[in-house]
Amino acid sequence: MIKIDHLVKNYGANRAVDDISFEVAPGEIVGLLGPNGAGKSTTMNILAGYLSSTSGRVLVDGLNVLDAPLEVKRRIGYLPEQPPLYLDMTVEEYLIFVYNLKGCTLNRTKHLQEICEVVKLTDVYKRLIKNLSKGFRQRVGIAQALIGNPPVIIFDEPTVGLDPKQIIEIRNLIRTLGRDHTVILSTHILQEVQAVCDRIIIINKGRVVADELTENINRVGANCNRYQAKICGPQREVLSMLRDRTDVVYAEALSARDGDAYVYHIESAKGVDIRKSLFYALSAKGWPLVGLETLGMNLEDIFITVVDKTSDITAQRKPGRAGKKGPSRSVEKDIAQSILDATAAKQESIAPYEGDE
Amino acid sequence: MFAIFKKELRAYFTTPIGYVYAGVFLAAAALICAFTTLQQASYNTSSYFQYLLFTFIVLIPLLTMRMFSEERKTRTEQLLLTAPITITGMVLGKYFAAFTLFAATVLVSCLNFVPLLGYTVIEQAAATSDTHIGPMGGQIVGCLLGILLIGAAFIAIGLFVSSLTENQLASAVITIGVLAVLIFVGIVAAKVNSSVVRTVLGWISVLSRYDNFSLGLFDFSALLYYVSISGVFIFLTVRIYEKRRWG
Numbered sequence: 001m002i003k004i005d006h007l008v009k010n011y012g013a014n015r016a017v018d019d020i021s022f023e024v025a026p027g028e029i030v031g032l033l034g035p036n037g038a039g040k041s042t043t044m045n046i047l048a049g050y051l052s053s054t055s056g057r058v059l060v061d062g063l064n065v066l067d068a069p070l071e072v073k074r075r076i077g078y079l080p081e082q083p084p085l086y087l088d089m090t091v092e093e094y095l096i097f098v099y100n101l102k103g104c105t106l107n108r109t110k111h112l113q114e115i116c117e118v119v120k121l122t123d124v125y126k127r128l129i130k131n132l133s134k135g136f137r138q139r140v141g142i143a144q145a146l147i148g149n150p151p152v153i154i155f156d157e158p159t160v161g162l163d164p165k166q167i168i169e170i171r172n173l174i175r176t177l178g179r180d181h182t183v184i185l186s187t188h189i190l191q192e193v194q195a196v197c198d199r200i201i202i203i204n205k206g207r208v209v210a211d212e213l214t215e216n217i218n219r220v221g222a223n224c225n226r227y228q229a230k231i232c233g234p235q236r237e238v239l240s241m242l243r244d245r246t247d248v249v250y251a252e253a254l255s256a257r258d259g260d261a262y263v264y265h266i267e268s269a270k271g272v273d274i275r276k277s278l279f280y281a282l283s284a285k286g287w288p289l290v291g292l293e294t295l296g297m298n299l300e301d302i303f304i305t306v307v308d309k310t311s312d313i314t315a316q317r318k319p320g321r322a323g324k325k326g327p328s329r330s331v332e333k334d335i336a337q338s339i340l341d342a343t344a345a346k347q348e349s350i351a352p353y354e355g356d357e
Numbered sequence: 358m359f360a361i362f363k364k365e366l367r368a369y370f371t372t373p374i375g376y377v378y379a380g381v382f383l384a385a386a387a388l389i390c391a392f393t394t395l396q397q398a399s400y401n402t403s404s405y406f407q408y409l410l411f412t413f414i415v416l417i418p419l420l421t422m423r424m425f426s427e428e429r430k431t432r433t434e435q436l437l438l439t440a441p442i443t444i445t446g447m448v449l450g451k452y453f454a455a456f457t458l459f460a461a462t463v464l465v466s467c468l469n470f471v472p473l474l475g476y477t478v479i480e481q482a483a484a485t486s487d488t489h490i491g492p493m494g495g496q497i498v499g500c501l502l503g504i505l506l507i508g509a510a511f512i513a514i515g516l517f518v519s520s521l522t523e524n525q526l527a528s529a530v531i532t533i534g535v536l537a538v539l540i541f542v543g544i545v546a547a548k549v550n551s552s553v554v555r556t557v558l559g560w561i562s563v564l565s566r567y568d569n570f571s572l573g574l575f576d577f578s579a580l581l582y583y584v585s586i587s588g589v590f591i592f593l594t595v596r597i598y599e600k601r602r603w604g
Contacts, residue, residue, distance in 0.1 A: 011604075048439040052602045074441040084436035086364075088371050100360035101440045144436065 001026040001182045002047070002152060007056035009042050009206075016042040018206035019056070026151070029178040031193030031214075032186040034203035040186035041081055043203070044156050047184070048078040060152060074102070077150040081157050083141025087130035091121055091140055094129060095147065102148045111147070119143045119173065135166040142173070153177060155185040159192060171196050225268045226295040228254075229278070230261040233287030238262065241285065247272045261290045358442065361450030362457075365424070369458055378419045382462045385412045390469035400473060400492045403571045406500040409466075410564070413504075413511055414540060418532035420455040421515025422525045425594070429523040444598045448516065448591055455512045460505055470497065495573030503570030506583035507563055511536055513590035520597045539563045 002024040009017040017039045024030050032040045045051040047058055049065050049072060058065045060072045086094055095112050104111065116122045119139045124132055129140060138158065145153055158174065159167045174196050177183055187193060193200050193214065200217055202210040210217075231238050235253050242251035242264065250267040257263065268274040275292060282289045369375025386409060393405040428434040437447050470492060477491030484490055515532045522528050543562030549555045559565045566583070569576035 045435075048435075050435050050438050050602070070441045070443070073439055076439070078435075078439045080432065080435045080439075082432045084431070084433040086368075086433060087431070088368070093367075097360060097364050098436070098440075100363070101437070101442065103360075103441060 001028075001061060002184070003059040004043070004047070005057050005059070007043065007046060007058065008054045009039075009046060009051065010054045016206055017046070017053070020203065020206070020208050021056075022201055022208060022211055024182055024184060026182050027178065027180070028199060029174065029183045029185070029197045030199045030201060031197035032184065032201050032203055033188065033190065033193050034186075035188055038203045039206040040203055041156055042206075044078070044154050044184070044186060045080070048076055048080075048154055049073050050078075050080075074148070075150050075152055077145035077148070077153045079141045079145040079153075079155045079158060081160075083137055083144070085129050085137055085140055085144075088128065090128050091116075091125050091132075091143075094140065095143060098144045098147050104148045106149065111149075115143045115146050118146070118176075120169070134161045135163060138162060138166075138170070142170070146177075150181075152182045152184070155183070157187055158185055159187070159189070167192075225270060225272070227266045227268070227275070228291075228293045228295055229264045229266055229289060230258045230291030231264060231282060231287050231289055232259075232261045233282075233285070235262045238282075238287060239264065241281070242266060245274075245278075245281070247274050247277070258291065261288075358446035358450040361437070361442070361447055362454045365451050365454030366457060369420075369454075374419055374423065375458060378416055378458070379462050379465075381419075382412065382416050383466055385409075385416075386466040387469055394473060394492075400477070400490070402470070402473075402492055402497055402500065405469075406504055406571060409504060410507065410540060410567075413508060414533055414536045417459070417508065417511040417515050417536060418529040420459060421512055421519050421532060422529035423519070424451045424455065424516055425520040426523050426525045426528045430525075438598070438602070444595050445591075448594050448598070452512060452516055452587075452591055455516070456509055459508050459512060463501065463505060463508070467501070493573060496571065499570040499573040499575065502575075503567045503579075506580060507567060510563065510583045510586035510590075511539075513587040513594075514539075517590040517594045517597070520594045 004020060004022050007017055007020045008015070020039070020043060022030075032043065034040050042051065046053050046065075047060075049069055052066070060075055063072050063075075065072045086097070089097065092112075095115070096108070099108055099112065113122075116125060119142050121136070121139055121143055124136055129137060132140070138161070142155070142158065145155070155174065159170050162170060171192065174183060174185060178196075178198075185192075185196070194217075197214055199213050200210070201208055239251060239253050242248055247269050248266055249269050250265075252265050254263045254265055266274070266278075278292070279289055369378070389408045389412075390402075390405050393408065394400065394402060425434070428437065438444070473492050480490050514535055515528075518532045518535065519525075519528045522531070539561065540563065542558050543564035546555050546558035546562055546565070549558065563583075563586075566576065566579035569579060
């Protein structure tokens with residue numbers, strides 16, 4: 001559906017997008033993930049036809065943005081980082097304007113009504129946009145992107161500035177849209193891509209540093225042998241019992257308490273799942289296990305590792321070598337390896353109490 | 358293009374700008390008309406239109422200052438530029454919206470001639486000789502056509518300036534400056550002795566081509582001149598947007 005091919009964008013001497021290539025299949029929800037200034041918005045702006053690339057090409061449905069701009073734009077619904085709203089219009093006027101602007105041929109009243117129901121705008125339909133809260137404005141922006149029912153939808157940071165409830169709603173909405181649209185969204189919030197996307201593309205400093213299915217990344221994160229347990233019973237005896245076990249390499253009591261249960265940090269030997277045997281051992285002693293949690297490596301850790309790693313790699317490269325092919329396969333392998341390394345490294349170190357995540 | 362035309366026209370009247378523009382224009386036109394015709398006890402409207410041109414220096418920027426500047430500042434241009442319309446369509450939509458409001462107020466200001474017609478009727482009834490009494494129709498039509506063309510050219514210039522900056526005030530001030538130069542250069546030219554300088558200044562001056570219209574003559578070359586000024590500045594505005602995409 002979408003093919004981005006060696007995309008480069010320079011702003012003067014500053015290279016915002018440095019040879020990005022990826023493809024998105026129809027019906028896929030892809031998350032572009034990266035720190036601020038990584039080139040996510042620039043990539044999306046080029047994709048939507050707002051900016052032109054310095055080199056490289058973008059194909060939507062096999063059409064090049066440069067050759068058939070109107071055809072491509074007709075296929076894309078775009079919500080920029082800052083929703084492009086006319087504050088002195090009502091929601092209704094604004095949506096009708098966008099409807100006319102896009103030269104839509106669907107039944108207007110029905111189409112707009114459907115969209116408003118999907119994004120829950122019906123209550124504020126007659127109100128001025130300038131009087132709406134940030135959450136509603138964001139929804140108007142989303143509604144605008146949906147007008148004309150374009151097959152490709154691009155959301156640039158759709159949940160920024162929303163409250164937690166709205167964030168969940170928007171994420172659900174995006175998942176719903178993903179059923180019959182191709183969706184690309186960008187974010188620097190990791191839970192978001194984890195919750196919504198089929199595939200994650202991590203971008204840093206204008207380069208694709210990782211392109212993985214979400215489940216694969218999750219699996220890497222789950223591969224871990226650290227636990228946090230909440231056990232009722234005398235702290236000293238529990239701790240010595242834990243330390244006496246052969247499959248536990250490390251155990252410590254944390255200062256946190258949950259009712260009459262103490263919280264312990266346990267690390268098992270590699271490749272051993274101690275959860276079941278620990279449960280039986282504790283119950284034999286009459287110390288109820290009231291909580292047991294795997295301290296997996298979360299996406300934050302993965303993300304930071306990947307981004308740090310690539311910063312090192314780019315730093316090692318000689319600057320100013322424009323036009324060369326990259327990122328090479330070997331770099332991507334480095335990344336995959338670095339994720340695993342980081343997981344291992346994390347297991348060797350002892351993390352302090354991390355709070356309830 | 359039509360969607361943008363409608364939006365812009367509507368925006369004039371949901372913000373104070375349209376009212377301020379129309380109000381000031383009509384008030385100024387009425388005052389000028391009163392001073393140049395009624396007070397002078399004259400049916401000659403040529404100086405009325407001359408003075409009206411001076412008000413354009415301040416009034417046309419009101420129409421054009423926010424056109425692109427505001428879109429750029431509020432980032433709404435992203436919507437327009439990612440919509441399936443051409444940049445030319447977008448610029449023309451805005452241009453015709455400004456021109457429509459401008460032309461409408463100019464036509465409404467023709468009400469100023471009603472008192473002249475009233476006097477014509479009275480004086481003709483009392484007239485003893487056969488001489489022509491009343492305003493000259495040819496002159497009025499010629500002048501109207503002339504100022505509409507000049508306004509159209511000025512609007513294109515204002516739009517161009519507006520596309521250069523995201524600050525409305527800067528856009529307005531620069532447009533005022535440019536339009537003032539274009540108008541006053543003709544007056545300066547008349548005072549210069551050197552014929553070379555005078556010719557050059559006359560070329561720049563938009564007023565020099567207006568003279569035939571004020572005599573009630575249809576000047577095709579002047580029409581072409583004003584239309585091409587509009588065309589050039591609309592084209593430049595489109596180029597500015599193209600260039601920004603690539604920048």
